Amino acid sequence: EEEILHCEGCGVKLQMEDPLKLGYVPEQALQKIPVICQRCFRIKHYNEMSSATLNQDDFLRMLGSIGHTKSLVIHIVDLFDFEGSLIGGLQRFIGNNPVLLVVNKIDLLPKVTNWNKLHNWVQKQAKENGLKTEGIVLVSAKKNIGFDRLLRMVEEQRKGRDIYVVGATNVGKSTLINNLIRDFSDLEGELTTSSYPGTTLDLIKIPLDDGKSIIDTPGIVYKHRLTELVDKADLRYVLPDKPLKPMVYQLNEKQTLFFGALARFDFVKGERQSFTCYMSNAIAIHRTKLDNADKLYEEHRGELLQPPSSDKIDALPPFTRYPVRVAKGSRTDILISGLGWIKVNGEAGADIEVHVPKGVKIAVRTSLI
Numbered sequence: 001e002e003e004i005l006h007c008e009g010c011g012v013k014l015q016m017e018d019p020l021k022l023g024y025v026p027e028q029a030l031q032k033i034p035v036i037c038q039r040c041f042r043i044k045h046y047n048e049m050s051s052a053t054l055n056q057d058d059f060l061r062m063l064g065s066i067g068h069t070k071s072l073v074i075h076i077v078d079l080f081d082f083e084g085s086l087i088g089g090l091q092r093f094i095g096n097n098p099v100l101l102v103v104n105k106i107d108l109l110p111k112v113t114n115w116n117k118l119h120n121w122v123q124k125q126a127k128e129n130g131l132k133t134e135g136i137v138l139v140s141a142k143k144n145i146g147f148d149r150l151l152r153m154v155e156e157q158r159k160g161r162d163i164y165v166v167g168a169t170n171v172g173k174s175t176l177i178n179n180l181i182r183d184f185s186d187l188e189g190e191l192t193t194s195s196y197p198g199t200t201l202d203l204i205k206i207p208l209d210d211g212k213s214i215i216d217t218p219g220i221v222y223k224h225r226l227t228e229l230v231d232k233a234d235l236r237y238v239l240p241d242k243p244l245k246p247m248v249y250q251l252n253e254k255q256t257l258f259f260g261a262l263a264r265f266d267f268v269k270g271e272r273q274s275f276t277c278y279m280s281n282a283i284a285i286h287r288t289k290l291d292n293a294d295k296l297y298e299e300h301r302g303e304l305l306q307p308p309s310s311d312k313i314d315a316l317p318p319f320t321r322y323p324v325r326v327a328k329g330s331r332t333d334i335l336i337s338g339l340g341w342i343k344v345n346g347e348a349g350a351d352i353e354v355h356v357p358k359g360v361k362i363a364v365r366t367s368l369i
């Protein structure tokens with residue numbers, strides 16, 4: 001008589017007939033010891049598989065294939081780089097499927113933040129960028145904030161459908177999915193490891209109990225984000241990991257701020273006023289006279305002005321310059337995608353020029369805080 005096998009990860013009865021049902025294991029995997037079901041395998045190996053990325057064309061093609069499904073789409077964006085991590089035209093590609101906008105990394109904002117106001121800001125910003133959503137959830141994947149609400153919204157919106165998770169690289173997608181897997185699964189404790197044949201690196205399906213799945217898609221690499229242009233080793237300077245300590249500078253006209261050697265902010269014209277910099281505290285900010293700025297950059301980039309250090313600086317595209325006029329009485333942020341933003345506090349208006357490596361996106365917006 002045939003022996004009944006059980007998964008050594010979760011204990012479920014194994015079967016080889018239906019990949020959509022619990023306990024599925026492909027025949028080849030039975031040769032491996034210990035034997036675990038596909039679900040356990042994917043949960044166990046999620047971290048090793050989740051680094052796939054796509055360029056723009058392939059990414060849009062992938063989104064197009066979501067358009068042929070009936071699913072719920074979770075679009076995860078980085079609060080720290082909202083405009084830079086939003087997928088432009090998402091809805092056009094994914095058809096009529098509902099979108100839940102998940103805004104990650106809220107732990108970077110001060111504890112005293114008015115979250116209702118922030119929620120409204122996100123709503124307005126999403127609308128201005130042409131994104132229609134079924135809901136907005138503010139979370140911190142890293143600090144496990146906002147997950148109760150996220151799970152509730154997902155269950156409400158999902159209506160028995162698959163969940164596709166889409167986003168740009170470095171927005172925290174894998175951190176979030178790791179948490180979702182934990183919350184959606186009843187698995188406890190250590191799973192046993194086994195190598196598993198026939199796993200695709202493109203779409204990672206994490207089976208749910210009702211036969212549907214959470215499907216993780218490769219992240220899109222947006223070259224307009226500084227995070228994707230800097231050397232991998234410099235990411236730890238650029239990506240903040242602690243709540244931001246805003247740095248306030250009182251500047252006269254014709255003064256310049258350097259953010260390492262990654263970007264430059266010239267206050268060209270206007271009354272003396274304050275500018276607040278929201279970026280990783282690991283970035284050294286250097287103030288100088290506008291007249292000296294070119295020379296300082298030529299002579300000290302990669303040294304006094306870093307990151308990046310001198311051995312990595314030539315990998316960055318050369319600076320291009322964007323003039324920004326901030327109107328009188330407006331509350332304006334100038335976002336440098338992937339680096340952070342500068343809040344212009346002045347009532348008087350200001351003429352500014354921002355220098356960033358060619359291709360990096362600049363966004364001028366109503367202040368986030």
Ligand code: GDP
Nearest residue numbers: 105140141142143169170171172173174175241
């Ligand atoms: P993915 O490329 O979208 O899968 O992003 P990862 O999950 O690998 O995260 C990218 C970076 O963002 C890592 O350095 C994470 O530690 C960090 N990160 C992810 N989630 C959060 C969060 O909620 N808050 C903060 N501060 N950092 C986060």
